[in-house]
Amino acid sequence: MSDKKWPETWQEVNPGCMVMRPGSASEYHTGSWRAKRPFWDKVKCIKCGLCYIYCPEGCITEDADGFFEANLDYCKGCGICAKECWTGAIAMANEEG
Amino acid sequence: MGKRVGIEVAIAAAEAAALCRFDMAAVYPITPQSHVAEHLSDIVNDGRVDATFMTVESEHSALSAVIGAAGTGARVVTATSSQGLLYMSEVMPIASGMRLPIVMIVANRAVSSPINIWNDHSDIMPMRDTGWITFFSDNGQEAVDMVIQAYKVAENREVLLPVNIMMDGFQLTHMVEPLIMPDQEEVDRFLPPIVPYATLHPDKPVSMGTLAMPEIFSEAQKAKDVALVKSIRVIKEVWKEWEAQFGRKYEPVQTYRTEDADVALVTMGSMGETAEVAVDALRREGVKAGLIKIKLWRPFPFADLKNAVKGIRVLAVTDRAVSFGGPGGPVCSEIRSALYDEPARPAIVNYIIGLGGRDVQVEDFIAMVKKAAGGKLSEPYEFYGVRG
Amino acid sequence: MTTLTSSPKIIENFDLYAPKLVSRQEFFSPGHRACQGCAEALAIRLMCKALGKETVITNATGCMEVISSLYPTTAWNLPWIHVAFPNSAAVGSGVEAGLTSLRRKGRIPDKRVKSVAIGGDGGTMDIGLQALSGAMERGHDMLYVCFDNEAYMNTGIQRSSGTPFLASTTTAPAGKKIPGNQVWKKNVMEIMVAHNIPYVATASPAYPIDFMNKVKKAREVKGPAYIHCLVTCPTGWRSPSETSIQLGRLAYETGVFPIYEVEDGKYRFTLPLPVKRRPVGEYMKSQGRFRHVTPDQIKTIQERVDIEWEALMIKIESSRSRAEIREQLRK
Numbered sequence: 116m117s118d119k120k121w122p123e124t125w126q127e128v129n130p131g132c133m134v135m136r137p138g139s140a141s142e143y144h145t146g147s148w149r150a151k152r153p154f155w156d157k158v159k160c161i162k163c164g165l166c167y168i169y170c171p172e173g174c175i176t177e178d179a180d181g182f183f184e185a186n187l188d189y190c191k192g193c194g195i196c197a198k199e200c201w202t203g204a205i206a207m208a209n210e211e212g
Numbered sequence: 213m214g215k216r217v218g219i220e221v222a223i224a225a226a227e228a229a230a231l232c233r234f235d236m237a238a239v240y241p242i243t244p245q246s247h248v249a250e251h252l253s254d255i256v257n258d259g260r261v262d263a264t265f266m267t268v269e270s271e272h273s274a275l276s277a278v279i280g281a282a283g284t285g286a287r288v289v290t291a292t293s294s295q296g297l298l299y300m301s302e303v304m305p306i307a308s309g310m311r312l313p314i315v316m317i318v319a320n321r322a323v324s325s326p327i328n329i330w331n332d333h334s335d336i337m338p339m340r341d342t343g344w345i346t347f348f349s350d351n352g353q354e355a356v357d358m359v360i361q362a363y364k365v366a367e368n369r370e371v372l373l374p375v376n377i378m379m380d381g382f383q384l385t386h387m388v389e390p391l392i393m394p395d396q397e398e399v400d401r402f403l404p405p406i407v408p409y410a411t412l413h414p415d416k417p418v419s420m421g422t423l424a425m426p427e428i429f430s431e432a433q434k435a436k437d438v439a440l441v442k443s444i445r446v447i448k449e450v451w452k453e454w455e456a457q458f459g460r461k462y463e464p465v466q467t468y469r470t471e472d473a474d475v476a477l478v479t480m481g482s483m484g485e486t487a488e489v490a491v492d493a494l495r496r497e498g499v500k501a502g503l504i505k506i507k508l509w510r511p512f513p514f515a516d517l518k519n520a521v522k523g524i525r526v527l528a529v530t531d532r533a534v535s536f537g538g539p540g541g542p543v544c545s546e547i548r549s550a551l552y553d554e555p556a557r558p559a560i561v562n563y564i565i566g567l568g569g570r571d572v573q574v575e576d577f578i579a580m581v582k583k584a585a586g587g588k589l590s591e592p593y594e595f596y597g598v599r600g
Numbered sequence: 601m602t603t604l605t606s607s608p609k610i611i612e613n614f615d616l617y618a619p620k621l622v623s624r625q626e627f628f629s630p631g632h633r634a635c636q637g638c639a640e641a642l643a644i645r646l647m648c649k650a651l652g653k654e655t656v657i658t659n660a661t662g663c664m665e666v667i668s669s670l671y672p673t674t675a676w677n678l679p680w681i682h683v684a685f686p687n688s689a690a691v692g693s694g695v696e697a698g699l700t701s702l703r704r705k706g707r708i709p710d711k712r713v714k715s716v717a718i719g720g721d722g723g724t725m726d727i728g729l730q731a732l733s734g735a736m737e738r739g740h741d742m743l744y745v746c747f748d749n750e751a752y753m754n755t756g757i758q759r760s761s762g763t764p765f766l767a768s769t770t771t772a773p774a775g776k777k778i779p780g781n782q783v784w785k786k787n788v789m790e791i792m793v794a795h796n797i798p799y800v801a802t803a804s805p806a807y808p809i810d811f812m813n814k815v816k817k818a819r820e821v822k823g824p825a826y827i828h829c830l831v832t833c834p835t836g837w838r839s840p841s842e843t844s845i846q847l848g849r850l851a852y853e854t855g856v857f858p859i860y861e862v863e864d865g866k867y868r869f870t871l872p873l874p875v876k877r878r879p880v881g882e883y884m885k886s887q888g889r890f891r892h893v894t895p896d897q898i899k900t901i902q903e904r905v906d907i908e909w910e911a912l913m914i915k916i917e918s919s920r921s922r923a924e925i926r927e928q929l930r931k
Contacts, residue, residue, distance in 0.1 A: 140675035164619035193637035194842030269734030273690035280694025421682035
């Protein structure tokens with residue numbers, strides 16, 4: 116998190132509007148965009164990792180058991196993971212399931 | 213100690229950049245800048261400066277490439293004229309907005325159309341609002357000195373703005389003049405290695421050239437404006453240091469015989485030297501003429517100008533460019549604006565002179581002063597010496 | 601003829617096989633503002649994984665620049681610079697020149713940092729073509745990747761030279777009199793091959809491993825390299841967001857977007873070829889930008905796709921690398 120309050124004063128703006136904090140876009144949670152979210156069926160999942168590869172947000176991660184899940188702070192609900200899953204282990208549905 | 217040499221001014225300007233040990237240069241040739249570009253490549257290809265030299269495919273790419281290199285922390289140089297400067301104009305405010313200490317040498321040349329390769333200031337005037345510090349050199353010595361000074365000003369942590377140095381094309385760039393070329397050792401003492409504010413390097417990633425929403429854009433622009441306005445303090449400090457080390461004095465506004473002047477010419481660029489001769493001739497005739505030479509165009513030296521015009525009755529401002537359909541010459545309109553709120557101010561007349569390489573002689577300056585004595589011309593601005 | 605990326609003597613073989621072997625490091629962080637289902641954002645993410653940390657990215661104005669760099673944040677975990685629209689190749693070549701000089705003079709660590717310039721089809725094939733040609737021609741150690749979503753998407757889906765025949769865009773719309781874009785897509789790959797640079801390739805995030813291998817290969821080239829990456833834009837193509845990868849696959853399987861590489865002048869396919877190319881109608885049918893296209897027009901497109909495919913096959917079969925030609929001349 117930046118130590119400057121937003122919005123900054125002209126004295127506080129970084130020279131040239133440079134951003135010195137790599138990856139700080141993650142402060143913005145794009146998860147609020149979605150209508151549906153992915154649900155993984157651990158019976159069908161073969162832990163191949165394709166969903167992780169195809170996520171445009173890069174918000175799908177592997178858990179300790181090798182299964183995958185989407186970080187709901189960022190998941191925009193695009194549905195690519197569900198569409199591309201070879202075994203049909205992912206389904207898009209409303210938040211409640 | 214420096215060495216007294218007879219040298220073509222364009223070549224000397226390139227030599228001055230070499231003394232500053234630039235790391236990278238990107239140039240596209242255009243008359244009358246080409247000798248600068250060519251000599252920079254001679255310097256690099258002969259191994260006299262360790263730098264990467266890019267013969268880019270356009271001026272837009274020249275400025276773009278030096279921005280990329282400046283972003284990595286390299287000390288850079290480029291040069292252009294006229295159409296080339298206009299072609300890179302999209303990138304000019306980006307260079308200053310990104311606060312990169314780029315130095316550019318401009319061989320001033322008229323802007324088309326009609327096409328004309330000779331000298332006037334119509335190329336730099338459209339760049340007025342792009343946020344670059346701008347020096348005008350009057351002669352070869354000043355061109356050399358200003359290139360070196362430019363790096364010190366640009367790289368100052370409180371400035372971090374690009375600087376361009378004006379040299380009148382052909383009329384200055386192609387003159388062989390006697391001048392003192394500083395030693396490498398002297399320049400190294402004056403100009404330490406560059407310490408960039410931030411660099412493009414994976415060990416410490418930064419993002420440069422980001423997007424500013426309306427919410428923050430105005431703050432960013434004010435910050436840039438304040439930096440440019442305040443840079444005059446650093447410029448004057450650097451000029452003081454220069455005088456202490458090299459013995460040559462620089463001021464944003466230089467006056468010549470204005471202490472008791474009645475009518476003063478105002479010039480910018482190499483015509484100032486011709487005007488000096490005219491002032492001396494007028495004085496011998498008993499006319500109380502004086503001369504004000506502007507060396508610093510941006511940031512505009514308001515305080516220095518106001519000081520310089522005190523007590524003068526008429527200013528005959530000469531412009532080597534015209535703002536078509538506007539208030540006449542850019543220099544004159546800026547001076548009028550600068551003096552508007554002053555309780556006492558001179559009458560101001562405006563001559564547009566020397567467009568597209570038209571020669572302006574001592575006799576012309578004498579005539580301009582005499583005509584200005586009435587404090588008013590028949591028009592708001594006069595195209596001096598134009599037939600018809 | 602099926603040819604996988606084999607091991608030429610000059611460039612190492614980087615065969616990744618499984619998604620799980622791919623580096624887990626994210627250089628393009630979530631939180632960026634790309635549309636749902638943006639295949640370009642995915643391609644950027646994958647490209648950065650393949651490039652690794654020792655990279656400087658130069659980005660043209662466009663979707664990716666806008667959605668990733670809203671001050672005071674950035675989605676980039678790599679050094680990144682954006683200057684303007686037509687000049688990412690020029691800026692990138694300046695970055696390369698700066699890094700080369702500073703490394704040689706010992707002012708930055710003595711390790712190879714790759715300059716990579718990226719742009720969309722607009723910033724590469726149209727307004728950016730001059731700068732691209734200059735950078736590639738001058739021989740910089742630089743990779744250029746074009747992310748082609750076939751229109752000026754960021755400004756509102758206007759036609760570019762990458763827009764396919766008859767696609768509807770906002771400046772070449774499917775109107776009552778003129779049905780969309782009236783000319784065939786510009787073949788910028790051939791322009792790049794004509795610059796005689798060591799490595800040129802097409803790729804797609806629908807074939808992520810092939811794409812990442814190509815990026816790694818291009819990174820190793822000590823000179824200019826160019827990758828042309830077709831990326832689905834659900835907003836501009838008017839396609840459902842979940843089909844972005846499927847459409848990339850169909851573009852390949854129909855022959856609309858062949859995936860190949862040209863190394864030292866030699867053309868080769870890098871993926872197993874489809875036994876029989878699928879009809880182009882299958883690719884076009886779920887895209888709203890082709891909604892107005894008639895069966896007759898589809899036939900015209902099919903014929904042209906077939907011609908372009910044959911033209912490419914001739915090059916695949918008969919092209920020889922400069923190295924091979926040199927060998928032959930020496931005999």
